[in-house]
Amino acid sequence: AYLDAIAERDGALHSYRLVDAEGALARADAIDAERSRGATLGPLAGVPVGLKDNFVTADLDTTCGSRMLEGWRPPYAGSHAARLLDAGAVILGKLAMDEFAMGSSNENTPFEPVRNPWALDRVPGGSSGGTASAVAAGLCALGLGSDTGGSIRQPASLCGVVGLKPTYGRVTRAGMIAFASSLDQAGPLARTVEDAALGLSVLAGADPRDATSLRAPVPDYLAAVDAGREGDLKGVKVGVQRSSLGEGLADSVRARFEASLEVLAERGAELVDVELPHFHLAVAAYYVVATAEASSNLARYDGVRYGASAAREDSPPSSLVELYERTRSTHFGAEVKRRILLGTFVLRSESYADYYGRAMKVRTLLARDYAGAFERCDLIASPTSPVPAWRLGEKLDDPLAMYLSDVFTIGANLAGLPAISIPAGFCEPCDDCPRLPIGLQLTGRRLDEATLLRVSAAHE
Ligand code: GLN
Secondary structure, eight states, X not given: OHHHHHHHHHHHXXXXXXXXXXXXXXXXXXXXXXXXXXXXXXXXXXXXXXXXXXXXXXXXXXXXXXXXXXXXXXXXXOHHHHHHHHTTOEEEEEEOOSGGGOOSSSOSOSSOOOOBTTBTTBOOOSSSHHHHHHHHTTSOSEEEEEESSSTTHHHHHHHTOEEEEOOTTTBOOTXXXXXXXXXXXXXXXXXXXXXXXXXXXXXXXXXXXXXXXOOSOOXXXXXXXXXXXXXXXXXXXXXXXXXXXXXXXOHHHHHHHHHHHHHHHHTXXXXXXXXXXXXXXXXXXXXXXXXXXXXXXXXXXXXSSSSXXXXXXXXXXSSHHHHHHHHHHHHSOHHHHHHHHHHHHHHSTTTTIXXXXXXXXXXXXXXXXXXXXXXXXXXXXXXXXXXOOOBTTTTTTOHHHHHHTTTTTHHHXXXXXXXXXXXXXXXXXXXXXXOOEEEEEEEESTTOHHHHHHHHHHHO
């Protein structure tokens, strides 16, 4: 049924980069056979899942949304694919994304940009836009995304689904192609809070292949959802940073945000004002730290080790430097090059102290701001995106406007905290705008995904 739905709808959405129909059907048959044998089945037995194309999958092309990796077929399964398969999942295919996960609209791509299922002339958000679009349109039951500065939560918000970025280290990074290693986290996108909790239960936990994965025990996330469904949030303190809700916030988003706060208050939560004094510096700090790390991580695409190479062209390069130059200038897209240049610039010995060093200080201050706020509240509520889904092309020639759309999501990555985006209703359709979904973001204490899930389920 999912493969039929993909065949029917994905021609208009472009959410899949690759559909493995044959592999998926064979796998589904194998799970069926196990079931008939009376074998004990995993928690995702037979569940059709889609993976963002930056997750390494054995024998399935993994392009990271880039011409640079076109045709690269990993010889092994990354930890995420392996855990999903161990749990019984059926992998339907690989989902489209901004090139190397850099972007907020899925337009940074050499391929056909993904569309928002709620309005085909609108972006699905990014960079996990293919995953969000596929989940929203029912083209996979559970999706895997990655979030470096909001890439799970922002597309979830723009497509009206649930997206959870876990605490840094809660989920392994082994087998997720690196963008900015100190910020990257993998997590689930799903139609309901319960499905996201189930996805997290399968993904979370220490991994010997990733030294930054955390050894802390994995709580019972489904029990947290059950507790939330009872609807009683008495004793839960929800922080709100009023000063962040100013300029740039769409009226429709503000209205839905206030309505969500009322829902939480009705369930018994106490609303408290909090202030993160360095919040306004987060976007600037993020685009220094993320580009610095990206410039280093992307150095490995040299035309020798992976994927595309100028060496295979008709007139091969005559030196190693020419091989690097030609491979990288031909096969990286414009935004990826912009990030590599920015990152290289901020790391130069002449500018390191002024840019990278200061950004790292801001990062520390922001983490302290959150720690201070969490002395007064259990989680912080905010919009996920300041605006609903915009039209394709609308922000494409203004990278700064695109970067500013990450204002609410980036703090959680810089501070390593868990955060979730859940559906919070729709904007009223107006003259030039259809009815579009709006998301609510909840950011929690380190390793306290359970409270996020509980409060999300109560809101649902
Ligand atoms: N939009 C942000 C960026 O372009 C976040 C991307 C992400 O989380 N992968 O860097």
